[in-house]
Amino acid sequence: MYRHIGVPVDLAHRDKLDKALRTACSLSATFEARISLVGVTAPAPGSAAHNPAEFADRLDELAGELAEYCGHPVAALTEVIGDPAADLDRALDKRFHALGVDLVVMASHVPGFREYIFHSNAGFLASHSDLSVFVVRD
Amino acid sequence: MRCSGRRSRTGAETVHQSASDSEVLVDEYTSDFEVGQDNVQALGLDFHNPVFAISGVSVILFVAFTLSFPETAEAWFGALRPWLTSNFDWFFMIAGNFLLLFCVVLVVSPVGSVRIGGPDAEPMYGYTAWVSMLFAAGIGIGIMFYAVLEPMNHLLNPPLGLEGLAPDAQRELAMAATVFHWSLHPWAIYAVVGLSLAFFSYNKGMPLIVRSAMYPIFGERVWGWPGHVVDVLAVFATLFGLATSLGYGAEQSAGGLHYLFGLPDSDGLRIAIVLVITAMALVSVLRGLDGGIKILSEANMAMAALLGLFILLVGPTLATLGAVFDNSVAYLKYLPELSNWVGREDTGYYHGWTTFYWSWWIAFSPFVGLFIARISSGRTVREFLLVSILAPSFIFILWMTIFGHAAMDQYLLGGYRGVVDTVENFQPELSMFAFLSEYPLASATSVIGIVLVLVFFVTSMDSGALVVDTMTAGGKIDAPIAQRVFWCCFLGLIGIALLKGGGLSSLQALALATGFPFGLVVILMAISLYKGLSAERKLLQAEQGDV
Numbered sequence: 283m284y285r286h287i288g289v290p291v292d293l294a295h296r297d298k299l300d301k302a303l304r305t306a307c308s309l310s311a312t313f314e315a316r317i318s319l320v321g322v323t324a325p326a327p328g329s330a331a332h333n334p335a336e337f338a339d340r341l342d343e344l345a346g347e348l349a350e351y352c353g354h355p356v357a358a359l360t361e362v363i364g365d366p367a368a369d370l371d372r373a374l375d376k377r378f379h380a381l382g383v384d385l386v387v388m389a390s391h392v393p394g395f396r397e398y399i400f401h402s403n404a405g406f407l408a409s410h411s412d413l414s415v416f417v418v419r420d
Numbered sequence: 421m422r423c424s425g426r427r428s429r430t431g432a433e434t435v436h437q438s439a440s441d442s443e444v445l446v447d448e449y450t451s452d453f454e455v456g457q458d459n460v461q462a463l464g465l466d467f468h469n470p471v472f473a474i475s476g477v478s479v480i481l482f483v484a485f486t487l488s489f490p491e492t493a494e495a496w497f498g499a500l501r502p503w504l505t506s507n508f509d510w511f512f513m514i515a516g517n518f519l520l521l522f523c524v525v526l527v528v529s530p531v532g533s534v535r536i537g538g539p540d541a542e543p544m545y546g547y548t549a550w551v552s553m554l555f556a557a558g559i560g561i562g563i564m565f566y567a568v569l570e571p572m573n574h575l576l577n578p579p580l581g582l583e584g585l586a587p588d589a590q591r592e593l594a595m596a597a598t599v600f601h602w603s604l605h606p607w608a609i610y611a612v613v614g615l616s617l618a619f620f621s622y623n624k625g626m627p628l629i630v631r632s633a634m635y636p637i638f639g640e641r642v643w644g645w646p647g648h649v650v651d652v653l654a655v656f657a658t659l660f661g662l663a664t665s666l667g668y669g670a671e672q673s674a675g676g677l678h679y680l681f682g683l684p685d686s687d688g689l690r691i692a693i694v695l696v697i698t699a700m701a702l703v704s705v706l707r708g709l710d711g712g713i714k715i716l717s718e719a720n721m722a723m724a725a726l727l728g729l730f731i732l733l734v735g736p737t738l739a740t741l742g743a744v745f746d747n748s749v750a751y752l753k754y755l756p757e758l759s760n761w762v763g764r765e766d767t768g769y770y771h772g773w774t775t776f777y778w779s780w781w782i783a784f785s786p787f788v789g790l791f792i793a794r795i796s797s798g799r800t801v802r803e804f805l806l807v808s809i810l811a812p813s814f815i816f817i818l819w820m821t822i823f824g825h826a827a828m829d830q831y832l833l834g835g836y837r838g839v840v841d842t843v844e845n846f847q848p849e850l851s852m853f854a855f856l857s858e859y860p861l862a863s864a865t866s867v868i869g870i871v872l873v874l875v876f877f878v879t880s881m882d883s884g885a886l887v888v889d890t891m892t893a894g895g896k897i898d899a900p901i902a903q904r905v906f907w908c909c910f911l912g913l914i915g916i917a918l919l920k921g922g923g924l925s926s927l928q929a930l931a932l933a934t935g936f937p938f939g940l941v942v943i944l945m946a947i948s949l950y951k952g953l954s955a956e957r958k959l960l961q962a963e964q965g966d967v
Contacts, residue, residue: 294898325537325544325622325797326897329456332625333538364544364795365886366898368708396464400902 288383293330468894532802571824613789627895672849698912779935
């Protein structure tokens with residue numbers, strides 16, 4: 283049913299990704315689908331890494347760990363954009379389409395008051411993308 | 421696209437050893453400080469402790485004080501501006517000259533080849549988008565208010581005490597004196613701040629905040645109170661500068677709408693203008709850098725170019741193009757005298773315009789500099805300085821010549837006094853419209869003028885909210901977008917409060933007053949930058965030796 287699973291990765295919240303990553307792994311086994319991790323960062327230092335190269339290294343490292351867990355290769359792709367706070371959702375959607383992803387598995391926090399005004403990243407993709415989106419609550 | 425730094429970060433110091441001479445180089449300008457380390461997360465927000473609280477509370481207190489005691493505030497803060505620009509004129513002039521010369525030195529020196537973001541970094545934006553954005557966030561709005569008013573003012577009140585010149589020479593002097601304020605010097609100030617922030621952030625891995633650029637001088641203490649003070653000052657200058665600009669801009673736009681369409685020049689119209697600008701800025705904030713500021717900046721530049729082209733083609737085209745060259749030469753000819761701070765007697769021009777502008781550019785430098793840094797990774801130091809100083813400078817010379825020269829022609833050759841009257845009554849909001857009224861399709865060009873002003877305000881407010889958010893989030897550029905929305909609304913509210921309750925001039929004086937301490941900060945930044953770039957070049961040479 284699905285051939286390519288895309289997983290957005292927020293390395294600043296690495297501790298909250300495990301459930302989504304394991305879900306992606308199970309789904310990939312069920313559907314014999316590939317997995318691609320996509321991380322979005324900016325040229326400036328952030329809480330996840332000091333520069334895009336370091337960010338890419340950490341994402342590669344995570345992909346390696348996941349590949350070991352799943353038992354098959356996992357691709358990792360770092361996307362550098364100017365304004366991740368505002369453009370993250372659109373950048374992810376664009377990248378997943380470019381990769382040919384047909385299912386997005388995405389970690390998301392439990393919605394609170396703020397989500398009545400500002401959508402979460404997963405909320406945006408689920409609402410506005412034509413891709414299938416599997417939202418995994420942390 | 422991927423831009424790569426050169427090394428992974430495992431500790432405070434990275435050691436490089438050159439194979440050729442066995443010289444061990446220590447990268448002394450790296451820190452273990454992590455972006456967002458001192459931040460507090462609450463209610464889904466992410467802000468720096470204590471910069472967010474101190475700057476937010478102090479701004480509210482100052483606005484409340486100004487609204488509650490307008491006369492006292494006017495007396496206290498109002499006296500600050502002339503006191504600073506008259507007593508510290510020498511400081512502003514020396515600082516401006518030093519920073520421009522410093523940029524020239526960097527361009528011709530070997531450190532000019534250092535690339536922002538590392539040797540393999542690629543630019544995020546092409547030249548058109550890059551120049552459009554740095555222009556629109558910076559002082560683009562000046563082209564609408566001062567292109568006609570300022571040359572005419574200097575024609576009527578010649579600077580440097582040069583009265584009684586022949587009309588052509590008088591006109592050249594007026595243009596040179598105008599270009600002096602809008603070209604190389606302000607952009608050199610912005611470039612030094614922008615380059616310092618970009619270098620210490622993209623190359624050294626420090627947070628994108630003003631204090632990072634002081635690291636070579638203060639060391640690790642920069643993450644403590646010395647850094648808090650610098651960042652709070654930067655937020656303060658940016659918020660007050662933008663809020664008062666917004667308030668004055670609304671007053672001027674309302675004046676323009678009244679002049680053009682006979683709308684009542686009332687508080688209601690001014691507040692409506694602030695609300696429209698704030699609403700447009702909010703949409704732009706939510707659409708982000710690429711979907712908001714970039715598109716608006718490019719569209720505004722295109723619209724300004726069309727307006728300029730129209731005036732150029734309808735007027736004496738060849739003569740105006742020739743005047744661009746003549747005015748550039750006149751600018752260079754008068755530059756030494758205009759930059760001089762010793763024995764000046766033309767205080768009307770010197771204190772009333774030059775030192776006022778210099779303190780304003782410096783006070784605005786954290787805002788414009790940080791925004792320039794946000795959009796400038798992947799450029800070499802040389803490219804950064806040449807483009808960010810020369811491109812806007814040339815645009816200003818071109819624009820000021822097309823409009824200013826033609827306005828002076830209207831008066832000197834045609835005897836038209838419309839613009840002169842706005843100068844004598846100091847009505848900058850009307851100068852451009854008085855000028856355009858003598859051209860064909862005056863209604864259409866005036867409406868374009870108003871749209872340009874509004875959009876320049878929107879881009880300034882949007883980039884201001886982005887910058888203040890970065891400053892108060894400890895340099896985190898991926899802090900929740902709700903924070904940018906908050907700062908945008910906060911700016912709009914201050915603007916409305918000041919419009920309604922008075923006090924615009926008091927708080928503008930306060931923003932200007934930050935120009936003096938920030939002048940010192942910018943000079944220290946230049947020293948830091950030179951130390952950092954020199955060390956970086958040695959590291960790069962050592963690495964190339966390793967390969």
